Amino acid sequence: MNTIIFGALAIMSLFIFFNLGKVKASRKQLDRTNRINRFGNKESNNIIEGESIEIKNEDKK
C-alpha cells in the first residue's frame, strides 16, 4: 500500500512537472516590479526628455 501511494504520488508529480514546467508563469508572477534582478535586466534609459534646439553657427558667434 505504501509503495502504491507514494509511487503514484511520484509519477503524478513528475507528470505535473514535465507539463507545467513548459508553461510560462502567470502574469501575476512575471509583471512585478520587485523581481530578482539576476541578469541585469534593468535596461539603461538612453532617452533624455525635453525639447531639442537646433544650434546654428550664427548662434555660436
Next chain:
Amino acid sequence: MSRHSAINRFGRSTNPAFSRGFDSASYSTTLDEKMTLDGAVNKTGILLALCFSGAFIGWNIPTLIWPAAIVGFILALVTIFRNPSKARSTAPLYALAQGIFLGGITLMYESMFDGIAIQAIGLTFGILASLLMCYKSGLIKPTENFKLMVVAGIGGIFLLYLVSFIMGFFGSGISLLSPTNGSLMSIGLSIGIVCFASLSLVLDFDFIEEGAEKGMPKYMEWYGAFSLMVTLIWLYLEILRLIAKMRSR
C-alpha cells in the same frame, strides 16, 4: 545623431567585420541558440533519468558510493565556480555520480527502515510539483528579500554541516543531525532544513523562468537543470533523514 539618421546619411556599412555580426542570417542563428523553458525542463528530465540509472548502479554496487560522492562534489564545484558554460558536459556526469551515491545511501536507509525510499521519492517529487504550481500561479513570489532569507538560511545550515563534518574527525558530531535521533528538537531541525531546501526550489524555478524570458544562451538550460538537480538531491537526502528520525521515535 540618432542611429536612423546615421544610416540615412552614410548608408549601411559594407565592412565584413560589421555585417557578419548583424546580418539577418546570423541573427536568426543566435535566436535559435537561446534558452527556453522547454529546453530546461527536457534537460532536467535527462538529468533525472541519469540520476535514476546511477542509483540503480549504486544500489547494486554500494562500494562505489564514496568515490561517486567525491566525484559529484568536485563536478558541482567545477560547474558552479569554474565554468557554467561547460554545464552541458559536467551536469550529466554530476547527475550520474550523485545517482550512484544516492543509490548506496538509500540502500543503507532501506536496510534500517523498510519502505523509506519510495516515501522519500514520493515526497520529494510531491514538493517539486506543488511548489512549481505555487510558483507558476504567482502564489509564491520570489523577491530580493526572499532570496536573502533563503541564502542566509542555507548558509547557516551549511555552517552546521561543516561543524559536524569537522567534529567527525575527532570521533564526535552534532547529535541533532543523526538520522537515529528521534527527539523533537532533531525532527524540528530537519523540518526546518527541508523547508529551506524546498524554498530554494522556488529560486531555481525563477532562475529558469527569467533566463528563458531574457533570452540567455542555450547552455543556461543545462545550468538551470543542474541547479534544480542539486536542490532536488539535497531535498531528497533531507527527507530521507527526516523520515528516519520520525521512524526512530
